[in-house]
Amino acid sequence: MKLLPLSSLAAALLLGAAGSAVAAPPPLKPCRVEGVPNELQCGSVRRALDPARPDGPQIDVHYLVVPAMARNKRPDAVLFLAGGPGQSAIDIAPKVLQRLNRLGNRRDLVFIDQRGTGKSAPLECPDERKLPVADQLDPAAQMQRLLACRDALQKLPYGDLRFFTTSLAMQDLEAVREQLGVPQWNLIGASYGTRAALEYLRQFPSKVRRTVIDGIAPPDMALPATMSADAQAALDGLFEAHAKTRPQLRAxxxxxxxxxxxxxxxxxxxxxxxxxxxxxxxxxxxxxxxxLYAPALAAALPEAIDLAVAQNRFEGLLGLAGGLGSGKGMKLATGMHFSVICAEDMPRLDAAADRPGADFGADTQQMYREVCKTWPRGTVPEAFYDVPPAPSPVLVLSGGADPVTPPRHGESVTARLAAQDKSRVQHVVVPEAGHGVTALPCMKDVVFRFIDAKQDAEALPQDAACATRTPRPLDFKLPTP
Known part of the structure; x- marks a missing residue:
């Protein structure tokens, strides 16, 4: 899902961490992470690539621990689940830590590179950013590079691409919990990380104390179908928001x-x-x-469209396309991304009710169809697509202007989580937020209060008015010469 997209697995894998042997816990080692000034701790757990073959190929799942600042810390660590699918949790840790600093006072913060990402048996394709623009954008050339990357990944010692699914990855996370001796996690998942959190909660409900899911990517959403419809709704919303200041924008x-x-x-x-x-x-x-993912960037789209039409200047439109950043932590492991989407989303694509957006069309869907035709697919248990009632408090967050995981997905998941006890689940919608509500300045306090509450009955509901009243960024206009 930037989300974007992701995951899969086999019925035999429901045995969880017991499905493959876990090596004796090695001691955590001091380590450094770029962007974090203080010394941290790093570790890894060895896992069978295929749980049905414990003596087969092995992978090392790497993780980072940011120790609690207080000497008398709480035992329930906070686990951050990254997005993508394909994002490295360790690489993005420096960007996330500032949101979790209050939680990090008395709780360890843990970042695990999900299998296929970061340092954990990475499935990365060559960086294309230095290629000529025409080559980067040429669809035929893109497809050739993707298929060549697939062939190269399959030659790796761990290159069986069927075993990089969400369900298997959550069993790895359970092995990390056991190795660290954490009695229960507090989960914080963003974008695809929400799907991962829901799957961990499904497989290991007793090991989760609290859950925050931000920008919901349900396991049954069929991302290649929903992407076009949701992006179209966000674009139409942008035009409506600027109708008074730029009445000519739609034309x-x-x-x-x-x-x-x-x-x-x-x-x-x-x-x-x-x-x-x-x-x-x-x-x-x-x-x-x-x-469209970030309202601050989207506020400049009307001006960029105006420049393109009136002056034939496209620097603005194409420059904004890269505005979300391409630094450390933003790059996706492309191979892991397709291993997840092809296994989990594509089998449900033909039955999806979402129709392509009028402007966005079905190009992205067709790209996924083409890649996934020959991409090795893992087995996904039918139970993966279910969202059982919440066994513990869950805070659901959605941005009203989100172009990939808008509130309709949060509403769907909330209804299922709250099926037995509505008091355990709260859905907060921030009307003018994009993809990622926890990034809003005041939300770190809301998340802190939710997780830090001693009793479940005190955790919800949370007052998030500080965020829900956030206005849409003002229309950006270049100064008149």
């Missing part, structure tokens, strides 16, 4: 779409050298999708 947008394909010249994002290529509808929609 400009339609004029821009009607002008495609067209030849454009932009500076390469890395080299800065001007490059000329053909901009078509698929490339334009890809450029627009990224900024």
């Amino acid at each position: 400009q947008w339609q004029a821009l779409l009607a002008s495609l394909p067209r030849s454009v010249t932009v500076a390469h994002p890395v080299s800065g050298k001007p490059e000329r290529f053909t901009l078509d509808r698929r490339l334009l929609m890809s450029a627009v999708r990224g900024p």
